Amino acid sequence: MIKAWTGNQIRSAEAPLLANGQGPELMQRAAHGLANAIVRGLLRRRGQVYGSTVAVLAGSGNNGGDALYAGAFLARRGAQATAVLTSARWHTEALAAFRRAGGTVVQAGQAGPALAGELAAADVLVDGILGTGASGGLRGAAAGLVAALQERISRPTNGTGPLVVACDLPSGVDADTGQLHQPVLRADLTVTFGGAKLGLLTDPGAGAAGRVWTVDIGLGPHLPEPALRRLDPGDVPALWPVPGRSDHKYTRGVLGIAAGSASYHGAALLAARAAVATGVGMVRYLGPGEICGQLNLLAPEVVCGSGTIAENRSQAWLVGPGAVADPEQAQRAREALASGLPVVADAGALDLLPAELGPHVILTPHAGELVRVLAGQGVSVDREQVEASPAEFARLAAGLTGATVLLKGAATVVASPAGTLFSQDNATAWMATAGSGDTLAGILGALAATVRPQDLDRAGIAAPDHFAAVAALAALVHGLAGTAAAAGGPTSAAAIGHAVPAVVRALLREPEQRPGR
Template sequence: MRQAHTVDQVRAAEAALMAELPDGALMQRAAHGLAHAVLDLLSPGAYGRQVVLLVGSGDNGGDALHAGAVLARRGVAVTARLLSDRVHEGGLAALRAAGGRVGDGPARPDLVVDGVVGIGGRPGLRPEAAAALSSYAGVGGGRVPVVAVDTPSGVDVDCGELPDEGGHVTADLTVTFGTLKVAHLVDPAASAAGAVHLVDIGLGPHLPAPVLEALQPADVAALLPRPARDAQKYTRGVVGVRAGSATYPGAGLLSVAGAACGLAGMVRYVGDDAVHDLVREHHPEVVGAGRVQAWVVGSGSGDGAAGTLAEALDDDVPTVVDADALDHAPRDRDGRDDLVLTPHAGELARLLDADRADVEARPLHFVRTAVDTFGCTVLLKGRHTLVAHPDGRVRATTTGVPWLATAGAGDVLGGLVGALLAAGLAPYDAASVGSWLHGAAATRASGGGPITAGDVAAALPSLLRDLLG
């Protein structure tokens, strides 16, 4: 499990650890981890390469200066561009002693290290920092690679948001220390972080429970339902699908395709006759109406969504509420907590009477608002899908590829989450595991190229075999 903590949590853990270590030891651990990440990025040969450090007044600037000293001792030509009258004195002395320089540096270095603002800095960059950064953009046919120290300068670390004014760093690699921060996992800041490399500096024993998690393959494998030795189809769970219509028959078929991944013992389809014929043709194992342990409702249901959702809710079983059914989800904070709502940004904006651009700019804020409004698990689809629980827990999904942005992919996801609910997972686990599997299946199906929603569904069985093996 990858875990993310707030700035205050990290600072408290650092203070506790520093009380156990010699003065400066924690910064040295961070600086050496940063330097070795830079060396890896400069490989196969770092000797003679040119690196510019953008150095602010905080500890991130100190990390950058000490890392620069390590790089200079490896033969890297390091120049520190100081953006404040107050910089870390020990780090500056170490850089100079190792042969590093202070000044503007070359116009086109091989790499820039962003040590401008620490994790406690305000969102946005001061004009001099923004000007320094922009001087390395587009010179000689492309942007100079940027490595951010801890988080990209200018982003909102605890919310994952970007500043309204002042700009921010867009990094190719972010090297962070001790634990992830929210901005590493939550878009749009996560997009600005690039690849994230975590350096262990010993904070673990001092960290409290995280505010955000990201499942990893071992976590998903541990959560996946497995049949008991004496299992039969009913004990493994029955998932029902009420989706699709004469206007949108494919939505019903794709919802069934996600549900029919093999995790549940049986899939039932209840709905339009035309869709039923399609389902029977492509999934002859799917049966009709009867008792279920979970419902999937809404995709492509059109005007019939209100009725089909009401019928599903009457069964009093966990229910995935998607697409057209979202407008009819019960808004009761003390009511049905066994629902999973699966909106994309546009749908959530409509439900909360917000602007879609605002939802995309502040997804963590709005998914939490949705949970408070509806009182159940909410899965907000996006590049990094967020799953939020009424008790405050949040998970981010980091699997997937841009090709997953394709029509019908959400229908497959809804069916998959429904199968996990029917097989016995709690709504929060079903939503976050389903989202992870959905992204991983898309990555497997894509192989770097275009995919369709059906490809994602088809990749699920082999992915599950590998995880369960």
Template sequence: MISAHTGTHIREVEQQLLETSADPGMGAVLMQRAAYGLANAVVRELRGRGLGTYGSSVAVLAGKGNNGGDGLYAAALLARRGLRATAVLTAGEAHPAALAAFRAAGGRDAALGDGNAAELAADAARADVVIDAVLGTGAQGGLRGTAALLFEELQRNRHGLVVACDLPSGIDADTGEAHAPVLAADVTVSFGAAKAGLLADPGADFTGRLVTIPIGIEAALGAPGLRRLETGDLSALLPHPGRRSHKYSRGVLGVVAGSARYPGAAVLACRGALAAGAGMVRYVGPAEVADLVRRSCPEVVCGSSVADAHVQAWLLGPGLDDGAHEQLDRVREAAAAGLPTVADAGALPALPRHLSARTVLTPHAGELASLLERYDAGPGRAVVEDATLAAVREATRLTGATVLLKGATTLVAAPSGTVFSQAEASPWMASAGSGDVLAGVLGALLAQLAGDPGAFSALGLEEPDRWAAIAAMAASLHGRAGTLASGGGPLAASDIAEALPEVIAKL
């Protein structure tokens, strides 16, 4: 499991360690560890691209603070390994000891000033590697003045590898907000722990592949504020039927979905649930939609009464609109049962104002903006997309529910404050019906795992974070299945459901 912390928390831990350490040189030690890890990461990336250290070139864009110091020390190590090293001092000055080490290793530097941004950007753009070491975790806002001009020029002319030192300059380490211009990194080398803002959009757009380098502060960081489930976590958490399992012990999911206008949503939700291993799916809805579900999924048991559907979890809302009055009444009845529930967009208007962690809301950015407006906190879709981490946290605070915000990076926030971030999906999955399949997958997992907290406890995930972890599992499985089904090209939502069994079997 990948653990991430806010930049604010990491800085506080570092400061406390420096204040309590008996070694007055501890700050320099931490910086050297960071620089060593950064330099080695650059060497690995070069070799992965078929380039050696001798004859290659590195340009470091260095700010005046510790982030710039990390970059200059790393560039000094690279120079000693045979790279031609240059530095652009974006503030006209830099960390004195790091700059001295860089010069002693044979590096050449130039101060950024009025009138030379284009020239220095062109020189840097010709390097095999550009290290962005201007703004660190303590920076407020983005690049300004000539530094902003330098980065704008580099964005237009870059051709080599871009490696961000701790985080891309202009990305908020706490929230993931992006303050343009931001130079998109191919690799971000983060020190001590991943920064939360690198695992949330739009920050994740600029992060590239994330590499975390331990520097000796990790044990003091405590519980992470943001987590990402990995392959081993999914393998440990997925339900495993026993020899004497039966359809009822495997999890029964009730589905209230589909309407005269959007009947296909019910089919896709049921297909997603079946593919994710639900022992039984019970569909409750209009006869014409039920007929379509039966033809597509003969395994599904169809009916018209919520009261007659004995289930372990509910999926409510895919394909409902304001005119589906009978279906919305069914949503209200099912929600009142208090069972673990997935509530997709169409169900939101029929839900109580205050919910529990075992209710998982699954909006996209536009739907989340509408949900926040319902609570008189609506900043609009653009603001949600520009600060996804803040928006999903606000939504769970207001509703009391677990909130899954769909997107290129899917975020799941628990009322406790814990957030999960998953990003396995292919961009080709941005197609109609994909979210209905995801809702079905999540509903199936809730039905199967609602009564089995043991595996989650073993990973340190207790109530109410367990519901968020199940939602993160669903997002990860859904993304992996879509990526497999796509193979790099277009796909339909039903293809995601078809690929799910293979993904789960491999896990």
């Protein structure tokens, strides 16, 4: 499990150490971690550190101090290091160390227009302008310089241009929300200190951070419960509902699905097939007879039925995919939402939410649908606002509705109504294709019906967060299945579902054979 904290949580954890006079020591640990990561990057790219060009953008605070000490370390290893001071103030000791190591210093405010071009030609560019002490985004000379660099350094780099390394976080990323205050220089690698910051693991910050590497500076004993968690492949075996010898289909769990309508057959087929692929005792399907017929040709193991929710005993329900303008399906969604059973409410069902929901109801909106869910709670936002701060709005929606909210995106965030966040970044942009969400709904439905609460307890997940963890698990498997199905090229929603059994099989294997490692 990967954990992340807000900037303030990290700063509070540092506070007792700073009060003990350990500030300089912490900074040395941070700077060494940063320098070591840069050395590894240089060795991979150039085969040596000696003779490489390293440019350090250094702001006025400790973030600049970390970056300057790292620059000094690299200069002593034979790099040609240049520091660009972005403010009229700087970390005095760190700059002195940088100069002693042979580094060259320029002031951003006094440099000519050629500076951005020169920096863009360096082997490594270190963003040490702002860290957790930032308020708002870059201003003045720093903003102008970063905007000019944004134009010169194209992303993705395809191996050309400098290796951009963010010190603690890319300057302009909000450590607590992942919001971007432009201009932000997108990093290839973010080396973060003491613990990952929430804003590095949720979009859009995650998109600007590149790979995130955490340097242990000894804050561990002082850190509170994390503000956000991410399941990793190693967490799956402990949570996965592997059937035991004494299990039969009803003890494993039955998922009921009320999806599809006259105009949308595909969503029901995709969701039901993905649920079967995820492994469930039984899938019951309720909906138009025509869909049942098609479904049974594709998935004869699905038991088709009619009637109400109460008449079709299940351990969990999936309602809503493709269910529009169909009064019978709407009635089933309402009944499922009131049943007290775990319910995955997707697409059409998101417009049918009752006033009172609990964490056992998992809403699965994309950003546009979350706008509607929030409107139903009297909150007026637009899609751009949700996309600019998905973690914040997912948490708001969970708090207001009382449900668990899984907000789909490049990184998918899950919020429990208790305020706990998960974020999964296992997907590939090839999965941005119609029906991919229906496949996720099927995977999640299957897990909602089958994951055992005692396994979640044993994994240290608090009861109010159980359904959030199940949703995160589904997003993890969906992302890995999509990545496997795409294999670097186009894929389809059906192919994502087909890839699930092999991905789960691999996840349950020995550690070194797991995907996503």
